[in-house]
Amino acid sequence: MILDRILTEKKQEVKLAKTLKSMTEMKQSLAALPPARSLVKALDNRPAIGLIAEIKKGSPSKGIIRADFDPVEIAKVYTASGAAAISILTDEKFFFGSSAYLQAVRKVTDLPLLRKDFIIDPWQVYESRCLGADLILLIAAALDDKMLPELFDLATELGMECLVEIHSEEEYERVKGLPLHLLGINNRDLQTFQTDLNTTVNLCGKIRDSKGCKIVSESGIKNGNDVKFLKSHGVDAVLVGESLMREKDIRQKVLELLGWEGVA
Numbered sequence: 187m188i189l190d191r192i193l194t195e196k197k198q199e200v201k202l203a204k205t206l207k208s209m210t211e212m213k214q215s216l217a218a219l220p221p222a223r224s225l226v227k228a229l230d231n232r233p234a235i236g237l238i239a240e241i242k243k244g245s246p247s248k249g250i251i252r253a254d255f256d257p258v259e260i261a262k263v264y265t266a267s268g269a270a271a272i273s274i275l276t277d278e279k280f281f282f283g284s285s286a287y288l289q290a291v292r293k294v295t296d297l298p299l300l301r302k303d304f305i306i307d308p309w310q311v312y313e314s315r316c317l318g319a320d321l322i323l324l325i326a327a328a329l330d331d332k333m334l335p336e337l338f339d340l341a342t343e344l345g346m347e348c349l350v351e352i353h354s355e356e357e358y359e360r361v362k363g364l365p366l367h368l369l370g371i372n373n374r375d376l377q378t379f380q381t382d383l384n385t386t387v388n389l390c391g392k393i394r395d396s397k398g399c400k401i402v403s404e405s406g407i408k409n410g411n412d413v414k415f416l417k418s419h420g421v422d423a424v425l426v427g428e429s430l431m432r433e434k435d436i437r438q439k440v441l442e443l444l445g446w447e448g449v450a
């Protein structure tokens with residue numbers, strides 16, 4: 187499965203990266219950073235559903251999604267159009283991303299930034315904070331029951347929030363003991379790459395009563411109707427990449443997703 191291939195590569199990548207920059211060095215530079223921004227607070231402060239707009243050049247299943255790709259310009263449009271946060275893919279090998287995109291975007295927006303990568307090692311949590319991330323993604327399927335809480339606690343200690351991603355009820359059972367603030371439900375099946383918004387609907391029903399955390403529906407969200415549908419099932423925010431990246435007029439698409447069509 188693709189996730190196994192990605193994780194094998196990621197382990198190698200982190201091993202090499204650790205030889206180039208030490209954890210001690212990163213710890214020292216943390217003190218100079220401004221505090222991380224809270225996505226939970228940003229979502230609390232808005233009446234409508236929150237949009238986490240993703241900067242995504244490509245993916246393993248689709249190849250290059252947006253050839254004319256300028257992450258800084260895209261971030262400016264997202265910021266000016268009402269996104270609640272920006273997600274930035276930093277994985278190079280499979281998602282055509284870069285840490286440099288995150289650093290560049292940090293300079294042009296005050297929105298919370300989610301570092302979207304395969305975080306499997308504490309070293310990457312420090313690195314994320316140093317790059318300017320406010321939140322990190324933790325994928326339940328990529329982490330065992332020892333590493334998941336360890337990375338979660340470390341991120342919290344560094345002032346960041348975690349978006350904990352699940353795809354099934356079994357995974358929910360594994361993560362529900364954490365002090366979750368943001369629970370991501372990935373509509374994409376990583377074996378088949380198919381997306382099905384009912385993944386969110388089905389899991390939402392089970393999670394809603396037992397948890398006071400924000401629910402973020404991720405992947406395969408194509409238009410304003412999809413967002414309305416998810417909202418009607420109690421979702422607090424949506425994470426959208428591809429359908430924004432395929433648009434010429436990104437601002438218009440953000441407004442459509444947020445249900446403000448015609449406002450601009």
Ligand SMILES: O=P(O)(O)OC[C@@H](O)[C@@H](O)c1c[nH]c2ccccc12
Nearest residue numbers: 372404405406407425426427428429
């Ligand atoms: O491009 P989409 O279908 O709108 O999906 C965005 C986002 O959910 C997706 O990029 C994603 C969700 N979880 C991930 C984990 C790793 C890499 C990527 C992802």
